Amino acid sequence: MTEFSEAERAYLKSQRLGRLATVDPQGQPQANPVGFFPQDDGTILVGGYAMGRTKKWRNLRKNPKVALVVDDIASVRPWRVRGIDIRGEAELLTGPHDLGPHFSEEVIRIHPRRIHSWGLEDDKG
Template identity: 30%
Template sequence: MTVTQRRGRKIMMSPGEVSAFLTTQRTCRVATVSADGAPHVSALWFLWDGSALWLYSVVRSRRWADLRRDPRVAIVIDTGEEYDSLRGVELSGTVEFVGEIPRTGELCAELDSVETLFARKNFGLDAMPHDGRHAWARLRPEKIVSWDFRKLGEL
């Protein structure tokens, strides 16, 4: 994972802080490019595995259609209500599709640990409940930008 950031170095998170933040958060906002070139943003649960962000999306969605046509994506995960408590991470790059589409649970070594962790984190289950409506996309970020306004008090 490469963390490069020019502006805001004083409030950027360290790689360890980024990983810890992404591991504990549940919801991201995924920005895609629609067929007409317009941006589209939607919320989605995700999993961070330490080097990649995994998206489990309904395949009959505008988001999925956008990604299949143009796999470039920007994703934001953030939290905080007051200005001095805002923190977040923006990841961007190109997604790859992993496993069958839609996912029905066929053996896929790349998804074994991902599905176990996702099921525990989001459903409180030890195994992924496959509904034949979702599929996996993996983002190995090309760029990561972070901010933690709580650090402003330290300056």
């Protein structure tokens, strides 16, 4: 499994929303905004209100390839964007977890295989 740098880990912990891309059975991409939770083991959990009934869950049952993009605008003047693109394999989990009471028992665990980040080297904490 690919590992996050310290800057990438810090950035992920500072953000709340990302876009998760999956592929449907016809090979078409689908992207959705999702909440995500970086884990100490280097994986990322994605939870939702009724995750097991979503199209992304159904897509991942057929094809576990996934991408998660987290980015933001750090500054407008000067223009400075930063972010991280995580590609990997999704593991579908069902059962108790610690994400909170508003999440369904279905959770997606992303195992990163490729990580590309930009604009994080300028962060000063």
